[in-house]
Amino acid sequence: MNIHPRAQSDDADLSLYQLLDPQVLADPYPLYRTMRERDPVHWDPFLHAWVVTGHAEVQAVLQKCSSERTPTPEQLEAMGLHALTPIAQVLVRQMLFKDGDAHTRLRGLCLAAFTPKRVAALRQQVQDIADDLIDKAADKGRMDVIADFASPLPAIVTAGLLGVPAADWEQLKTWSTDFAEVLGNLQHNPDRAERSLNSIEEMTAYFRAALRNQQSSPREGLLHALATAEVDGARLSEEEVVANAILIMTGGQETTTNLIGNGLLTLLRRPEELARLRDCPAIMPTAIEELLRFESPTQHTARMVAEDMLVGGKLLRKRDAVMAVMAAANRDPARFRDPDELDLTRADNKHLSFSWAAHFCFGAPLARMEGQIAFTTLLRRLPDLALEPQPLHWRENLALRGLKALHVSFGPALPAA
Template identity: 70%
Template sequence: MDDVAPRQATAAQPMAPAAPPSLYQLLDPEVLADPYPLYHRLRTWDPVAWDPFLHAWVVTSYADVITVLHRFSADRTPTPAQLRALGLTALEPVAQVMVRQMLFLDAPAHTRLRGLCSGAFASRRVDGLRAHIQDIADRLIDRVVPQGRMDVIADFANPLPAIVTAELLGVPTSDHAQLKAWSADFAEMLGNFQHNPDRVASVLRSLEEMTRYFRAAIRDQQRTPRHGLVRLLMDASEGGSRLSEDEVIANIVVTMVGGQETTTNLIGNGLLTLMRHPAALARLRDEPSIIEPAVEELLRYESPSQHTARLAPDDMALGGKRIGKRDAVMAVMAAANRDPSRFADPDTLDLTRPNNRHVAFGWAAHFCFGAPLARIEGQIAFATLLRRLSNLALEPGRLAWRQNLGLRGLLALPVSFDAQARP
């Protein structure tokens, strides 16, 4: 990959300046495995830079990312008609769902939907789930301790949030593996900025199956009401108006995906980070009281959600550049979280870092309302893994990262430990 600094010129032949770095280089598997040098080059080259490959502005400084998340428009999903005009008719069913999701709406529509959904994830409510989440975590560990090895992703990081999410939705927990598979497919549309025709068929199939599943869940709730987000959204009303069934399903889907993907990636990325920093791992194991700031540092250091797109609401200035109305802007939260102007020694893992106001969960109106639950799941996950598994070690082999450029996570994380695990 090109360096930021121009190459040395020779007397015989002048050398052209190096090409600017591009976020598009995340398509290189080597860069995807460690994107932080690229983010550093982007921020050093120009913290607000036009990327001709993405036809978007790429923003990498902490202050400017905050501005984008606070002031720029989230209403960026192409409508079905716009996709038809681009020759992407096959993606129309996805657009019909995404245009109803709060993630891609501005106020007042976003405010209305968020208010209706966020009650299921209120801090007091999810804090009451600690003992139950702990029980789920212990049961998952109980299954693998006799073997002395496991794949952290398949055996723990996937099922833990999937089971919890199923319970919060009010659907059978026995369906958690299917919910996770659908979630991973739909996340292709949320985390990638490239159009991958090879993945369209599976995304559409998962969307169709999810829609059918949640329509059936709504019918079931009508017959036998029980607590959960499905019921909450069915009953929700504001100013005498209720959500349509399509709105209910669209926002169940985005809540389900967000609730699983972020936490799975937090657990996988965080445990890998700790294993690559043995002193930090030992400290967290010996000082469980620091688990809360430790999880915040792991979120900053290896952000599960790396970047998000916005549109400029008007002609405006940002970082000394003139941004045109409706110009696309990529806010790179993972770069902001390693900005040395905001975080001292940003590439150093500091489990008790003070004033750690990272942007891993976003900012302002679109701050992730599932953050309290993700934090609790992360705290329980790391504390349980380190308490119960002795001599935890990475197994040999090359790590494989998911081909999702915005939602950073591992495909697998094989580890070994003493089979006689701690109770």
């Protein structure tokens, strides 16, 4: 048993820093396999963190480790990083970075606003948006699935869900992409810090103004629901509403865009599976779960060890940093049969793409619904879908895996149902 992380060798082959190589980023799964097979709980001296890749071990980290890993404004001030304070002021108020009672309170209030009834009421709206986006590209015989469909669909849905003008979706998407850098990549792209700061300040001002408008002209939507939600006499402060609106906006867009883009690429590379799904749409729910497992939109997340604990036979010390690699866990042969094979009817599929335990993504039902409608509509309306002969480029976000573009061609589009 290893009693301290520094006792391990500096093995660069097992470092997540290899994701900075575009070729590795394009297909990270061989790296994950090597890490999982050689050392599923590995001290990465380049990241100064434990990197955990086995399914059971990632589950343990997600369940037992702390999410309160973002520095406070006061800590940044002490480190001479005062310029990053606006980022910290948002992050420390988001439920993603809370544990215990603080997390339960925020999550409970947000769930009170994010009801199943509210999500179910969006189904026809999502379908209409999907059909409208396809209508705009139908006559061209080709489209960039990311720019023309996978990005605008969840952005427009999220605007409607929040209760802000749908016409603002492009601005919301730009902010979402920038904020995703904070969540998934800022430590590797310090040059983008200024842009991220500007986006956070603009988002904060935008949602503050929207809340002011709600006071004089209430508008149905999640923003109003968050501002008025009450559980056991507790309500969210304005700062908490703004911070968690930003989190919901980003989470609602990035993961769904990546699910659609990554999933469609996976199917296009396997024409027989694409045809199977088109011919048998009844398997769509299990197919979405398999696409989430096979190409996880969120690849990894960070945690902090709350108390000394054993994981995979290794002793993790209190306040050690941990990277839980859900994408590696989702292909662990100890949990999934033939994990590198796509099985659209896989029955036992408890993947970790939506995290696990207390921080399981409460937006998962909406993401699943959007995914089902997106794939059903694309496959039904666009016959003879095929990849255009162009190179693929992945976004330089190491945690949120997604394509920059996905060019496809298709036959004469069929009308909306």
